[in-house]
Amino acid sequence: MTTTAARPGPAPRRGWLTPEAIITESLRLLDTGGRDGFSLPKLGRALGVDPTAVYRHFASKDDLVLAIADHLIEEAMDGFAALPCWVDTITQAARRLRTTYLAHPAAAALSACRTTQRPAEMRAVDILIGAMLQAGFEGPQAAVAYRACGDFALAWAGGEAAFLSLDAGQQRADRAAWTYAYRAVDRTTYPNIWQIRDELDGVADDDIFDQILAVVVTGLQHQAPIPCTCGNHPLRTGPDH
């Protein structure tokens, strides 16, 4: 197996393992097997090489994780550009990040709180700061607003990904909470839960995200000197949202 067929043709046993191939296979392992399916020995075996061969390309597992983190940001922000109105820009950015993170939950959970400082990340940061400046924030205010906004998107998408990367049993147990434990509460002990007990387990993750994103965007518009640059995002108060 070392010399002959691995994938294509004769497959030279040397120089075949590249960082890109390792990252791709890592992502595949993380996607199919979750955190537990991802170990350097397993990675080596999946690539058809010695369990320790990956160490020739990455100094440590953490080093590899960082590379995966950057790969995710690149995937999320590929082709991303500022939109005419800053409100649309930050909405889009948050949605993109979440989409990629949900597609690779285990990988995202490993890398959500890491800063890669590489081009893909810096471009995303630049676009978001641009949106804040467009919103009329200036100087330190712009910096804080950007951090609040960016860290929010990362924390939210990271949190959802962390949950989705739990193993099936833990996830089922946690989801079942809304169906069983919270549905059967005592009326006098937990009157508020009791009041909406029938609604709690029907809540979809996408709806929750749409809600919090709307809340954050509205709140930002509210604090921004320029709530909207295009006129299509009116700020109205009231139950009719």
Add this chain to the structure above:
Amino acid sequence: MTTTAARPGPAPRRGWLTPEAIITESLRLLDTGGRDGFSLPKLGRALGVDPTAVYRHFASKDDLVLAIADHLIEEAMDGFAALPCWVDTITQAARRLRTTYLAHPAAAALSACRTTQRPAEMRAVDILIGAMLQAGFEGPQAAVAYRACGDFALAWAGGEAAFLSLDAGQQRADRAAWTYAYRAVDRTTYPNIWQIRDELDGVADDDIFDQILAVVVTGLQHQAPIPCTCGNHPLRTGPDH
């Protein structure tokens, strides 16, 4: 402890190890040694018992982690009660959770995305849902609003905790990004970063949290049928916030 004294004297080798003692020591280990300082063997040794003795009280490490998660929620929500105005209630709840999580980052990072379904958690959930009902949300709307609100607080505090539970080197490298990499960007490639490059590394975590919390609360008030029940949280639009 069942028969004689808890600590002093000859220390009976049986019945001395209690779930509470294990959780307390786990937290101590996590606080001082981070994630890596916390393993069942180390825990046993720190408690002065056999490395595997903890398994007599918790079925698995995950089981113990869940107990720690509940302990944290209990610590965070101890004595917590609804305030007259729902705006204050959710603000307080978020601040309390963050304070506890920041005090025990490693433990928090392990447990932020878990649902314990135990009394401390359920009481917190009940209070938050109560706030949403007070805000005028009804039925499914209240459920979604609560989830958005609660999950936001957990995700944010969990994200901060996850970062703080990285080892010192990784944390320093990530923080240094704002001081070095982002400060020295090329003006034409990243014009927006360049514009506020001097402000980026002075941003304090507390300020970011205050900002996002204000944004979320404002946004929620904006969508709520009853933006405020006490009259002290006016909703005004404009740069003077």
Add this chain to the structure above:
DNA sequence: GATTCGTAGTCAATGGCTATGACAAAGCCT
């Protein structure tokens, strides 16, 4: 074209981790 040298992949091994099952002694119940 032969020699040299760097390095990608291999192999064996270390020390740590979660977890299990067999065992022993300490308490409880009758």
Add this chain to the structure above:
DNA sequence: AGGCTTTGTCATAGCCATTGACTACGAATC
């Protein structure tokens, strides 16, 4: 006192990250 359960101990299995010595391939030099 006899029996049962519980709690701590011990030995062990199997996996993980990481390291160092070794090997053979390929490129650069002569």
